[in-house]
Amino acid sequence: MSNLELAPSVMRFYGETVNEDSRLRSSADGRMELVRTQELLRRFLPPAPARVLDVGGGTGIHAEWLVKDGYDVALVDPVPRHVEAASAVCPATVGDARDLSEPDNTFDVVQLLGPLYHLPDPADRQRALAEASRVAKPGGLVAAAAINRYASLFEHVTYAHLHTERIHNSVSKILETAVYDGARGFTLSYFHRAEELVTELVASGLETVQVFGIEGPAWSLVKAAEQQPGEGPTDELIASAMDAARMAEPYPELLAASSHLLAVGTVPTGSAG
Numbered sequence: 295m296s297n298l299e300l301a302p303s304v305m306r307f308y309g310e311t312v313n314e315d316s317r318l319r320s321s322a323d324g325r326m327e328l329v330r331t332q333e334l335l336r337r338f339l340p341p342a343p344a345r346v347l348d349v350g351g352g353t354g355i356h357a358e359w360l361v362k363d364g365y366d367v368a369l370v371d372p373v374p375r376h377v378e379a380a381s382a383v384c385p386a387t388v389g390d391a392r393d394l395s396e397p398d399n400t401f402d403v404v405q406l407l408g409p410l411y412h413l414p415d416p417a418d419r420q421r422a423l424a425e426a427s428r429v430a431k432p433g434g435l436v437a438a439a440a441i442n443r444y445a446s447l448f449e450h451v452t453y454a455h456l457h458t459e460r461i462h463n464s465v466s467k468i469l470e471t472a473v474y475d476g477a478r479g480f481t482l483s484y485f486h487r488a489e490e491l492v493t494e495l496v497a498s499g500l501e502t503v504q505v506f507g508i509e510g511p512a513w514s515l516v517k518a519a520e521q522q523p524g525e526g527p528t529d530e531l532i533a534s535a536m537d538a539a540r541m542a543e544p545y546p547e548l549l550a551a552s553s554h555l556l557a558v559g560t561v562p563t564g565s566a567g
Contacts, residue, residue: 298390300372304412307481308352308373314408315353315379322527323509323517327554330508330539331407331439332359338435338558339365344402347429349391349422350409354380365403370394391422396429404430407439407556414473414484416494423498432563436500437556439508440486443472445553448514452521488549491557500559507552510539514553 308314318324339346342364348357351369353376360367361384369380370389380386389395391409404426413419426436446465450456456465468474468485476482486494488505495503512535519527542548549555 298392300390300412301476301482303476303481305373307476309375313353314376315355318355321517322520322532323513323553326509326513326516326532326536326539328355330510330536331356331556334506334508334556334558335405335437336363338437339363340402340435345400346403346405347394347396347401347426348384349394349404349406349426351380351386351405352376352408354383354386356405356407357384357386368396368401370396392418392425393421394425394429398428399431400429401434402431403435403437405437407437410438410440410486410491411483412481414482419484419494420498423494423500427498427500427561430561432561434561435558436495436498436561437558438491438495440491440555440557441483442507442550442552442555443469443485443487444550445485446474448551448553449517452514452518454521486555488546488555491555495557495559499562501562503557503559505549505555505557507539507542507549508554508556509552510535510542511548511551512538514551 318328343366346360346365346367348367348369351357351371354369357367357369367384369384369386371377372390374388377386377388391406406422406426409422410419430436446468450461450465455461472485474480474483492503492505516527516532516535519531
């Protein structure tokens with residue numbers, strides 16, 4: 295296990311406070327995120343039973359569908375509670391994205407669908423991406439998710455409190471600095487611009503990098519409907535928002551409206567150690 299440590303607020307948030315598995319299964323925008331992540335990754339995944347390393351894989355919510363699709367999945371996460379739950383899905387160990395114990399050139403796919411969220415230091419993010427590239431085979435796929443720089447702006451409108459002084463000031467600071475300090479509610483977090491995420495993957499040596507808006511430009515409408523009294527967003531609204539996400543893909547200017555971003559790239563074929 296690595297001797298690196300995550301910020302205490304991150305460990306406390308995921309180890310004691312929030313159930314990330316529930317968010318992706320129960321909230322409307324969480325379900326959109328899960329389905330769209332599956333949809334996007336399946337475009338690029340090699341055929342099963344390729345080997346997949348799920349770095350920062352939480353309780354195994356993505357490992358679960360990958361295993362069902364026939365992939366040979368291993369999971370690494372820094373939170374013991376997550377690893378215990380994920381062990382029911384696939385082999386899972388406690389570890390840090392910045393210092394993986396896996397050997398070089400081992401996996402066909404390495405996915406980081408969470409670690410970059412909580413590494414505000416660019417050197418830490420580059421280290422995590424370099425580690426992902428190291429343990430992936432030449433020609434292998436690396437997929438990395440990020441929280442969009444502007445997600446908090448849209449999200450706090452859905453809660454109808456962006457206009458309050460405290461939230462206004464908090465979101466303004468995120469927009470200015472790309473960092474939330476984890477003082478209240480959420481935890482220490484970094485918010486990417488799409489072009490920044492691409493630059494970071496390219497700097498780690500990955501090729502053919504592409505970036506997608508996971509939930510697309512209409513996710514906040516779904517979330518707003520869920521916050522209102524009544525039965526929540528209709529199936530028709532969710533279906534329309536999902537279609538908007540697909541239709542937006544050819545238009546990079548719409549990436550700024552998505553809640554999360556997904557970048558994919560390949561390890562150069564001449565990079566074997």
